[in-house]
Amino acid sequence: MPKYVSDKLNALIITTISSFLVPFMASSVIIALPAIGRHFQMDAIIIAWVSTAYILTSAALLVPLGRFSDIHGRKRIFLTGYIVFFAGSLLSAFAPTSSLFLLSRVVQGLGASAVVATAVAILTAAFPKHLRGRVLGINAAAVYFGLSVSPLLGGLLTGQLGWKSIFLVSAALCLAMSVATALVLPEYGETRKERFDLKGTIIYAATLTVFMYGLSILPSETGLWLIGGGICGGLFFVWWETRSAFPLVDFRLFRRNRVFTFSNIAALVHYSGTFSIAFLLSLYLQYAKGLTAEKAGLVLITSPVVQAVFSPIFGRLSDRIEPRLLSSAGMAVTSIGILALSFLEADTYLAYIVVSQAVIGFGFAMFASPNTNAIMSSVDRSSLGFASATVGTMRQLGMTLSMGMAMVVFALVMGKVEITPERYPAFITSVHIIFSIASAMCFAAIFASLSRGNIHNKTVREATGGDSEPRP
Template sequence: MRTWGPLTAVCLGTFMLLLDVTIVVVALPDMATALHASLTDLQWVVDGYALALAALLLGVGAAADILGRRRVHVAGVVVFAAASLLCGLASGPGTLVAARAVQGVGAAAMFATTLPLIASVYQGRQRSAALGVWGAVSGAAAAVGPVVGGLLTAGPGWRWIFLVNLPVSVVAIWLTLRVVPESRGPRGMRVDWAGTVAFAVFAGGLTYGVVRAGEDGWTASAALGAFAAAAAGLLAFVVVERRAAHPLLDLSLLRERSFTGVMLGALAFSGVAFGSLPYVSIWMQTLLGMTPVRGGLTLLPLTVAAMVTAVLVGRLLYGVPARLTVGGGLLLIGSGNFCQAVLGPGSGWTALVPGFVLVGVGTGFVSPTVAGAALAAVPVERSGMAGGAVNTVRQLGYALAVAVFGTVLTSRMTGTLPHGAAHTLAGGGAGALRGTVTEHTLRTAFASGLNTGLLVLGAAGTVAGALVLVLVRAPGAAGGVTESAPSTLSQKSTSTPGS
């Protein structure tokens, strides 16, 4: 317990927060029915969590170095647990979305302190072993999320995908307080709250604008207002970061081609790999008639391929430049999306399997190496900041991709369905439309929308992969580089973990 107790405590929190990124995917149709939620509501159930996590990662990581990493980590678990209870008790979509955002706040506090806590406890070979276990837990959480979500939704009900966090949180808090020592960063550091708020305005405004554009059109006042707020937030962020004594992100790093390339790749990665899954799950359950359990199991080709590939990359490709693993992985993910864009009105889920496997293999190349590529592209003293920035843009990219895919999906379906039916169909309301629209029309429209969205993701993945191959020139390796991160992260206030 003395040796592995701290790692167990940290991994419990990591498992919960990453599980909640994917566990909701297969429960969306049941949520829509129970809460009378619209497509926009469902998008925010996913995006509210990811956006809060992305917006606060860097700021909370800096605060933890000042206030105490264990203290902030435990506070994050408490907030996460309380928000999970609110999610499980939600009586309407607005309450659920708000609770999911609060969940993201707690998750940010947990995620931002994970690697610094590990770094403060373990050294040398033990640290390498601890990182390997933590990486395996992180991958397993994402892999089992849809399956666990399906089992809970089909069993006690969708509310239990949130309520199950409560006993795990109690154990995590007790174990953390008992076995994890407190640690802090260097004295004299300050939290860049102005930069944190500006970035949150930018990320939230941009995502909200895309969602509203899908609902009301790109020229609607709500969408244009949100985009204007996002632009103002981005401008404020640049001004603040240029003047801050301890910025969240040193903008001079963006002058490095390699770092910029990695950031672009990281922004695209989670979005192009997983941005389609909420809508694919709705298609499977509402049009193909699958149960939540079977809907979750159909995603196993993707998740198993990702886990197996990640293990093989770590063992066999040590020393291979990360630009090749990250860039090549993104090209594979892009190709996987293209392969999935073959759906027709009579297609079943098996038509997606070749594409799922390609996306999974690409994910297995990118996920364990993208943080190392960022660290290799910057000076050692900036590696904590680089790791945090990569994690932040990954979460932002996922939130944006979910919003963009929904907008593309409904726009494509609008031409073949009656007014308003596209949003109802995409939001899981196929049953309500069957009396007025033929089954063939519903299947044709949804398949066409999915195909278009998948083509967009495929193009984004291909472009991002090409940019990484062109821009990234740092001699980062697929392995090894990431082992240096914890020693740096334990000293830098801007540290956040890579997943």
């Protein structure tokens, strides 16, 4: 096998395993939260910070680390991310206090952001444009497979070996991936002689952290003030970046690149409309339907399993069919599936919920891989790390917006009360409202998706002679 072919295969295997491991390691912790809370005697707010510390750290550092990898080499940042995640996992397993445990989650978030910011960039750089949709579809399938099995494996590890086993397994996997990356993964990215915008990074990270934390505590007054502060910080960040010789975020890319801009907007809206679905259905199935956590988990794996099956198919199709058409159709299918869930009642058949989830999963698969293909194919090789990180940031921000919207509706309809049988009607009303809003958001985003423009006229020309096979 020629070396450049084996290098591509190695890049595909390593980034695909990474795309499975990071969501698996992040999501499997959720099932262990009650056990972690009991061990450290945490109250409900501190328990929430176990996930929040990880999410905020990874979201705030995705774009800076993506840009840093464009300058200093993607393999270097990718490998460093795994080493940092390894250290954070060990610290989590052996942390003697809740404070050190929360610090370990920040360390894990730092490591995860480095891996996520560079994995898709490495994969995109390794393959020519006419094959990117296919390999990005495989990558997306790995993400959804990780999300599918994490509740089951996380529950098994916690139940049989204790919650620390999740972090010890994570540490072992990170160590193995670090060795594999160091030995067989080539460098897909040349170092560049430009400065890293450290001041811009500090402004960006602080602004995004304040904004996302404000969203996470809505509808409190503090949350509104923090969101306002985040918006002001964002405006200052734009002002700063437009005057920087080496900006962290080149806003000219958003102004001049229609495909990049509208594809990211579509991703943001899509995740804003879909992320809270599993959260809402988990509550609905366990409260309104009276299912156990295990049975509810089996119902909830429907959507990610469908996504894992169909993502490679639609990724491959996006190499031949315009991604904007596939993604827009996927957005429409997702909107229909969410709309179906807006009619849930206490006596709704489980089969109806499973079919609705399958429709959403199918639409998600039709949207996500082609949309990522469009984003990554719309920028030159020198900006692949930034583009990859932007995709991850849109996902994280959309997830936070989705949960913030759900919390606001719950507060307005139910108030800050426990979900008890006498409040089930108000709870179901809240679910109706949230799913209706989410469906409308996905429907509106269809038009942003359609407006992005085509990429294949350029891609076909490059794949047939204008752009040579990328070599390490």
